[in-house]
Amino acid sequence: MKITIVGTGYVGLITAVCFSEIGHDVMGIDIDEKKIKKLQKGIAPIYELGLDELLSRNLKEGRLKFDTDIKKGIEFGEVVFSAVGTPPDMNHWADLQYVEAVAKNFGKYANDYKLFVNKSTVPVGTGDWCYQIIKEALQQRGVDFGFDVVGNPEFLREGAAVKDTMDPDRIIIGTHSKKAREIMQKIYSPIAKSTVPVLYTTLENAELIKYAANSFLATKISFINQMANFCERVGGDITVVAKGIGMDKRIGGRFLHAGIGYGGSCFPKDIKTLIQHGKAFGYDFSILEAVEQVNSGQKEVAFEKLMHLCPDLSDKTIAVWGLSFKPKTDDMREAPSVKLIKKLIGEGAKVNCYDPVAMENAKALLKSGSINFAKDAYEALKNADALLILTEWDTFRAADPTRIKELMKGDIMIDGRNIFEAEEIEKSGLKYFSVGRPDNINQKRKLNIQWLKNRGHGGIKDKTSDDAEVRSEILMAEKISENS
Ligand SMILES: NC(=O)c1ccc[n+]([C@@H]2O[C@H](COP(=O)([O-])OP(=O)(O)OC[C@H]3O[C@@H](n4cnc5c(N)ncnc54)[C@H](O)[C@@H]3O)[C@@H](O)[C@H]2O)c1
Numbered sequence: 001m002k003i004t005i006v007g008t009g010y011v012g013l014i015t016a017v018c019f020s021e022i023g024h025d026v027m028g029i030d031i032d033e034k035k036i037k038k039l040q041k042g043i044a045p046i047y048e049l050g051l052d053e054l055l056s057r058n059l060k061e062g063r064l065k066f067d068t069d070i071k072k073g074i075e076f077g078e079v080v081f082s083a084v085g086t087p088p089d090m091n092h093w094a095d096l097q098y099v100e101a102v103a104k105n106f107g108k109y110a111n112d113y114k115l116f117v118n119k120s121t122v123p124v125g126t127g128d129w130c131y132q133i134i135k136e137a138l139q140q141r142g143v144d145f146g147f148d149v150v151g152n153p154e155f156l157r158e159g160a161a162v163k164d165t166m167d168p169d170r171i172i173i174g175t176h177s178k179k180a181r182e183i184m185q186k187i188y189s190p191i192a193k194s195t196v197p198v199l200y201t202t203l204e205n206a207e208l209i210k211y212a213a214n215s216f217l218a219t220k221i222s223f224i225n226q227m228a229n230f231c232e233r234v235g236g237d238i239t240v241v242a243k244g245i246g247m248d249k250r251i252g253g254r255f256l257h258a259g260i261g262y263g264g265s266c267f268p269k270d271i272k273t274l275i276q277h278g279k280a281f282g283y284d285f286s287i288l289e290a291v292e293q294v295n296s297g298q299k300e301v302a303f304e305k306l307m308h309l310c311p312d313l314s315d316k317t318i319a320v321w322g323l324s325f326k327p328k329t330d331d332m333r334e335a336p337s338v339k340l341i342k343k344l345i346g347e348g349a350k351v352n353c354y355d356p357v358a359m360e361n362a363k364a365l366l367k368s369g370s371i372n373f374a375k376d377a378y379e380a381l382k383n384a385d386a387l388l389i390l391t392e393w394d395t396f397r398a399a400d401p402t403r404i405k406e407l408m409k410g411d412i413m414i415d416g417r418n419i420f421e422a423e424e425i426e427k428s429g430l431k432y433f434s435v436g437r438p439d440n441i442n443q444k445r446k447l448n449i450q451w452l453k454n455r456g457h458g459g460i461k462d463k464t465s466d467d468a469e470v471r472s473e474i475l476m477a478e479k480i481s482e483n484s
Contacts, residue, residue: 001187004029004077006102008039008066010046010161010265010331011119011154012083017051018165020058022190028066029073039066047330047357050162074109079183081152082130083119087265092272094123103130107137110145115180117150121210121270123277127151127174127203148180151206155213158264159328166191171198174206214270215288220255221262222294228258228436229301235445238436239418258436260340260390260416261298263325265333268295299336302388302416303343305433309412310386314348319384319408321377322391322417324358332361336416337390345370354380356393378407385410392417401428 001024005016008028016028030036035045042056058064067073074080084098099120106116116134118127131149138144151174156164171192173184181200185192192198201209228238238258246253262268271288278285310316325335332338335358341351345368354374355362363373374380377396381387381404389396397419405411405428413425415434422439425432431439438444 002078004073004080007084014161017054020064027076036066070105071109079115081117088269093276094273103133107134113146124207148177150175151203153210174203211274218267222291224256225298231436232438234448235441261295263334268334316385317350319380319387320353321389323355323362327393330358352380381407384408386412389415
């Protein structure tokens with residue numbers, strides 16, 4: 001089929017190369033001329049596993065082309081996918097101006113019956129709104145080719161986007177039209193095969209499914225992060241707790257990795273948009289408000305740990321490993337590293353940072369004479385008083401703790417992604433701090449037991465104990481419980 005993809009960012013580009021790989025004739029359209037020039041030469045503007053190979057093969061074999069001419073693009077495709085961005089606006093609402101522009105252009109240039117497919121994440125009702133925009137544009141032109149609108153939300157994960165597109169968990173197709181459903185079935189048939197479930201539903205449900213999925217996953221992350229913070233107070237180990245609950249099929253083990261919070265271009269904005277949409281209808285999405293609040297606090301965890309260990313950072317050099325919001329991508333949107341590095345610099349620290357692929361994007365966001373972008377992970381350690389690990393890249397997992405210790409001036413490692421085990425790191429002489437796995441586990445357990453013992457059945461009984469040590473432990477335990 002002839003398919004046009006408008007917007008060749010992370011989603012649009014991957015969709016374009018994968019659709020051409022399965023045999024469709026695809027034209028990718030973008031307003032960004034630089035990006036399109038690169039793509040025409042076979043250069044991928046983003047880092048994504050497997051993308052380069054698919055891009056060059058399909059360009060060479062003539063199934064894939066790129067252009068900036070929207071008229072040409074709309075006329076070309078029997079189906080036009082809109083994969084433009086829906087970034088947050090100043091009111092934490094999805095900015096729909098780019099989607100609106102594509103719908104207007106669709107109405108302006110459609111020259112036959114076509115499908116308008118929304119792949120971007122859009123608030124419920126946007127598909128119907130696009131329908132109105134297109135209908136009015138066609139009426140103004142005095143033409144009636146007919147068209148349908150489809151909601152086809154995207155669930156790919158950056159870092160595994162090609163794989164996720166070629167072999168998705170599910171495909172969601174929202175439309176009120178039988179004809180549109182049949183066309184979508186044809187597009188996806190090489191991918192859907194017998195193993196991939198396809199859910200056909202209404203436009204509204206398709207739009208809601210995307211927000212519900214992201215909100216649920218973000219909730220899982222904030223939940224496990226709060227459990228991690230509690231483990232730190234009472235002497236538990238979050239990795240084991242997560243493993244234990246993940247064994248329950250009703251819960252599942254994925255998205256239960258405690259760390260320094262979620263970032264990226266999707267979760268933060270989608271959760272905020274859903275909260276705002278609820279508010280507009282007098283509904284308080286209290287669970288999502290909490291998810292957001294917890295996440296925002298969690299982004300401070302590594303910083304707070306460092307400040308506790310080194311209250312004065314003015315003469316300190318801090319090494320940072322990992323800048324992208326997650327591994328296997330160069331995407332820096334809402335990456336926890338940005339906020340954290342700015343805070344370190346605000347405290348007067350020098351920062352030596354390294355990321356395997358996100359350095360160029362990071363340089364554009366982090367402009368300060370106090371930041372040095374190192375050539376490799378080990379170079380970033382030179383003279384460092386502390387090392388912060390912010391993204392769980394596999395290359396960091398394989399690092400040699402003895403070499404880390406030798407290169408550093410200080411001995412503090414704060415592992416914001418729990419990629420190491422305390423035992424293997426501490427053998428090298430480094431002091432290791434992670435998330436939800438307290439370094440002083442026995443002391444925490446002792447305090448918790450003391451608190452339970454003194455609490456008894458009717459509240460804290462023994463505050464007036466003659467034993468000063470018991471009294472101080474009770475007070476500490478009470479303080480901990482207040483802060484929890
Ligand atoms: N990135 C992800 O992991 C992911 C996953 C699932 C869903 N989504 C959703 O998919 C959508 C796209 O996300 P993305 O990360 O690919 O965004 P992106 O910012 O990487 O790409 C958007 C592209 O659209 C182009 N564009 C904007 N207006 C245009 C117009 N009028 N005509 C042509 N091109 C235009 C931009 O130049 C840019 O290249 C968003 O709604 C996002 O929420 C993203």
